[in-house]
Each structure stands twice: as C-alpha cells, then as structure tokens.
Amino acid sequence: MPDYMQEAFAAAEMAGRRGEVPIGAVVVHSGLQRIVGRAGNEVEDRGDATAHAEMLAIRGASRMLGQKFLSECDLYVTLEPCPMCAQAIAFARIRRLYFAAFDPKGGGVENGPRIFEQPTCHHRLECYGGIQEMRSAELLRDFFAARR
Amino acid sequence: MPDYMQEAFAAAEMAGRRGEVPIGAVVVHSGLQRIVGRAGNEVEDRGDATAHAEMLAIRGASRMLGQKFLSECDLYVTLEPCPMCAQAIAFARIRRLYFAAFDPKGGGVENGPRIFEQPTCHHRLECYGGIQEMRSAELLRDFFAARR
Numbered sequence: 001m002p003d004y005m006q007e008a009f010a011a012a013e014m015a016g017r018r019g020e021v022p023i024g025a026v027v028v029h030s031g032l033q034r035i036v037g038r039a040g041n042e043v044e045d046r047g048d049a050t051a052h053a054e055m056l057a058i059r060g061a062s063r064m065l066g067q068k069f070l071s072e073c074d075l076y077v078t079l080e081p082c083p084m085c086a087q088a089i090a091f092a093r094i095r096r097l098y099f100a101a102f103d104p105k106g107g108g109v110e111n112g113p114r115i116f117e118q119p120t121c122h123h124r125l126e127c128y129g130g131i132q133e134m135r136s137a138e139l140l141r142d143f144f145a146a147r148r
Numbered sequence: 149m150p151d152y153m154q155e156a157f158a159a160a161e162m163a164g165r166r167g168e169v170p171i172g173a174v175v176v177h178s179g180l181q182r183i184v185g186r187a188g189n190e191v192e193d194r195g196d197a198t199a200h201a202e203m204l205a206i207r208g209a210s211r212m213l214g215q216k217f218l219s220e221c222d223l224y225v226t227l228e229p230c231p232m233c234a235q236a237i238a239f240a241r242i243r244r245l246y247f248a249a250f251d252p253k254g255g256g257v258e259n260g261p262r263i264f265e266q267p268t269c270h271h272r273l274e275c276y277g278g279i280q281e282m283r284s285a286e287l288l289r290d291f292f293a294a295r296r
Binding site for chain 1: 192196197203215230235239240241256260262263266
C-alpha cells in the first residue's frame with residue numbers, strides 16, 4: 001500500500017514553504033487506490049480563514065469524483081482535524097480518517113467537542129490518530145519557532 | 149437599519165427554488181452597513197457536502213474585503229449554524245451572529261457541541277437566535293413536505 005500519510009506530509013511541507021501553517025491532507029479512493037484530493041493549508045494565500053487542508057482536499061475530491069458523498073474514500077491528514085473539518089468529514093461521509101499528531105488546543109475529534117461522538121452526528125467512521133505524530137509535531141514546532 | 153434577515157430569507161428561497169434545502173446567509177460589514185457576502189445553500193448544485201450558505205457567504209466576504217478576519221462583520225442566517233459553520237464563524241472572527249430557527253437536530257450553537265462555549269474556542273461573539281423563526285421553520289417544512 002502506498003504511504004498516503006507521506007503524501008499528506010509532502011503537502012504540509014509545501015504549505016510551510018509558502019508561509020502557511022504546515023498541515024496537509026489527501027483524500028484516497030479506497031477502491032481505485034488513488035489520490036482524488038490533495039491540499040495544504042491555504043488560509044494565508046486565499047485570505048480565507050476556512051481554507052484548511054482537509055476542507056480543500058474534500059472539495060477537490062468531490063469535484064474530481066462528481067459526488068458530494070465520499071463514502072469510499074479515506075482522509076489522511078497531518079494533524080487532528082478541528083471541529084469545522086471534523087464536521088465536514090462527517091457531512092462528506094468519509095470512510096476512514098487517519099491523522100498524525102493529536103491537537104489538544106484545537107482538535108475536534110479526540111479533543112474539544114469530539115464531533116463524531118455527538119448524538120447529533122449520524123456518520124460513523126473509523127479514526128486512527130497518532131500516525132507519525134512526532135514528525136507532525138516537529139514540523140509545526142519548527143515552523144512556529146522560525147517565526148518568533 | 150435594513151432588514152438583513154430578509155435578505156438571508158431571499159437567498160434561502162432562491163436556494164429552495166433550485167432544489168436545495170432552503171437556507172440562506174448574508175455577511176454585513178457593520179461599518180459600511182453593506183452586504184459583503186451572500187449565499188444560499190449550494191450542496192446539490194456544487195456536489196459539495198460542505199457548501200452550506202454560511203461557508204459560501206463567509207468565503208465571499210473574505211474575497212470581497214481581501215481579508216481572512218471579518219471582525220467588523222455580522223452574519224445573518226435563516227437556521228442555526230451546524231458545528232462546521234459555527235467553527236468557521238469563529239475562525240473568521242465574525243462579530244455578531246443572528247439566526248432564525250433553532251436546529252435541535254443539526255445545530256452547533258445552542259444545540260449539539262455548542263461550539264462557541266467550548267474551552268478550545270477562543271473567539272467570543274454575540275449570538276441572537278429565534279429571529280423570525282416561524283418563517284424559517286415553515287420554509288423548511290414546506291420544502292421537505294413537497295419532496296415526499
């Protein structure tokens with residue numbers, strides 16, 4: 001199996017080189033075993049506070065596949081999704097979520113509102129967190145250290 | 149003061165005529181007293197599960213103003229925002245939120261995860277819910293009744 005988290009890290013690193021907080025995401029079609037959406041954080045570039053990597057990758061995948069539900073797709077992202085992105089993942093009916101570092105300050109999956117555990121969230125998906133989490137933590141730490 | 153909720157309802161009704169769940173939103177710049185973002189739900193038209201009226205109105209306002217933070221802007225929407233949109237509102241630093249009907253099934257402001265009350269949500273804003281709520285409830289009820 002290709003290392004899709006590696007692809008997410010490549011998108012994160014490219015975002016960091018553009019001056020964005022280095023977070024990256026890819027959407028993979030499980031049947032095709034192909035990346036159908038790929039994005040880094042573009043908040044600064046777009047001047048759009050909602051332009052998180054996951055949102056852009058999901059929108060890209062929906063555009064590529066021509067469908068709003070991504071039930072056969074998995075999302076790989078270098079940081080635990082925030083509540084906005086977690087709810088977007090639920091709306092898009094993503095099959096599995098793989099993420100690297102946990103985010104106690106801003107995450108919405110294992111932290112904060114724990115979106116997928118809300119009684120009003122009807123989409124159930126498999127979540128795997130902590131994959132290469134040190135690499136993600138270092139990437140973010142180096143980015144913020146260089147800005148100080 | 150212009151009736152901005154009326155403008156949000158106009159966007160909601162237009163969305164309904166396009167076959168979308170009839171929800172509409174406008175972003176108003178409080179200093180300019182002008183609408184800088186306006187959208188109806190476009191989930192079906194775009195084939196994008198995240199294309200809620202609030203998301204599109206916020207993105208439109210950021211594009212128009214050329215800034216990611218909308219600290220001088222207020223959002224008017226015909227239904228209580230879901231958790232995704234509530235978090236987007238917080239990220240965009242919207243000043244005030246006015247919404248019509250409460251949404252016990254899918255809302256994220258006064259229901260569900262109550263995004264703005266989460267300790268991890270650092271943006272504080274004024275929220276006013278229940279404005280013309282019967283009109284919003286009827287609009288949604290008629291839409292779903294016609295589809296059965």
